[in-house]
Amino acid sequence: MTERLYWLDPYLQQFTATVVSLTEHNGQPAVILDRTAFYPTGGGQPHDRGTLNGIPVVEVIERESDGAILHVLARPLEAREVEGRIDWERRFDHMQQHTGQHILSQAFLRITGAQTVSFHLGEEVVTIDLDQVGFPPTAVEAVEELANRVVLENREVWARFVEAEEAEGLSLRRPPKVEGRIRIVEVADFDRSACGGTHVRRTGEVGPIKIVKLERRGNETRVSFLCGWRALRDYRRKHRLLLESAGSLSVGEAMLPEAIRALQADLKEARKALMALQELYLDLVLPYLEQRVQPASFGEVLTYVWPQLPSGLLPRLARRLSEGRPRLVLLAAGGADGLLIVACGPGVPVDAREVLRRILVRLGLEGGGGRPDYAQAPVSRVDLQALQRALSEAIG
Ligand SMILES: [Zn+2]
Structure with missing residues (x-):
């Protein structure tokens, strides 16, 4: 089992370690060290990134069989001793979100009685799923108030290991999912839960906690929220949107x-x-x-081309002109959103789609479609004379 330096000191950004074994993960080189500050994906928190001897660490996985931590690398590593550096900006963001989640989950429990059943720390948003539905907006605001008050009180946060029997007596918000020695994370006089993640040492470092969305999912509610820098960036983006909209x-x-x-x-x-x-x-x-209607062998025919016409008018005209009469109607309008329509009244022995296709071929265009009695195609920026000629030829 790899020694987990991030448990002893979540603020450790650089470390040295010895290579225990070189292996592969999905065809990519991977390395196991005797100790590491890299957090592997787990417990809702994504893995760290960073470098080992300058080589990018693209993924960090905990091997279930023996608890070894695999560092998946961008290219092979050839060394016995390595210097590791973790991407601190990413890690500190995870610490802010994760600690904020403990505080928010406890705030929901105290104010609404809802238990957190799962947690997901995504690239953009962080979510918890609660085991209740139908939270009134006032309750949600009260939860947010309490969570931010705990942040501003700058309470201590610490982690320690206890034996399973001791954990039972600690009235944990979240019971442990692992056996044996259990890691307890405590927000002073507020929250105590079993957790293997990385957290900040005082709640003030979490920064603002903002709930951004509540969605009902069956018998549960998904709460999306943002902490720290994420909340500030979101505020900045939304403030800019608001100013732009108001300005316009x-x-x-x-x-x-x-x-x-x-x-x-x-x-x-x-x-x-x-x-x-x-x-x-x-x-x-x-x-x-x-x-302008002309006689034809089957009844009547009408063609007409407008230089431009508001969209929506042409279909109405075509319908009105072909209704209840053995009449073939070919209408078109030019301009940027030009349109060509073929409409067949009852008794016209042709398929509107076929007539449309023939006209489009003459114009060197394609697309459009419809039914046997009505078909249309966009003809944007087509030459009006060419369009008039193509219509005349189609009925000739
Ligand atoms: Zn945690």
Whole structure:
């Protein structure tokens, strides 16, 4: 079993050790040392990164069979004695999140009675799963208050090993998952649980604890939270977003929700006005288009091209013109979001998709689709004369 230096001193960033064996993990070189400051993935906390004699350590795993710690390396190591350095920024972040989790779990237990059933320290967010659902916002705020008060009281945090019998009498928040000697982590006069992770020595180092999300998952609740530097970075990012949004609407931050509601109301009114204008336009343009309808062997045919038309208007026109008549309707509009539509009224002996495909081939385009009686394709920035010609040829 590798001697775990991170248990004795979680602040140890550099160490020397002797190589016990060289091995492999999933085809990558790995090394086992007599002692290490590298934390292996476990207990919800991810592994450390860093270097051994300058070679990057990409993963650290605890081998279940014998408790040996495998350092997976970016390239092979050839030495008997090594100097290890751990990525302190990453490790200290893990210590902040992990200690913050102990405090937050105890705060939830005291205020709501909810037990933490699992913990996950991710790259972005940290989560705990609680064994209850339906937390009122006031309770969540009270939990956050208590957790941050414990942080600001700068209480001591320490770890020690006890025998299993002694652990039973310690009323641990989390009972141990291992047998034999048990590692207890204690936040002075607040929380006591069995844990093998790395923690800060005083709660003040955790920094702010912020709950960011609660999600119901069956009979449990997943709480996402951030501690320390992560919480500050999140605050900075959200503050920038808020300032940008308020700036773009030319209002103060506090007025932002009201400004958004006003914009939404304006948009709703504008949409209503646009719909009414479009209906007016349809009423005016339909008689004009009816005059351009040509006779055909199966009934009638109509082609028309607009330089530009608001999207949404063309399908409505095509439907109105082909409804209940043996009429083939070919409509198109140019511009950046141009559209080509083929609509077949009842009794027209062609497939709209086939007609559409033939026109697109002439234009050197592809895409689009639809049903036998209606098909459409985007024709952005197509030459209007070429489009007119292709439509005429399609019915010729
Ligand atoms: Zn812990």
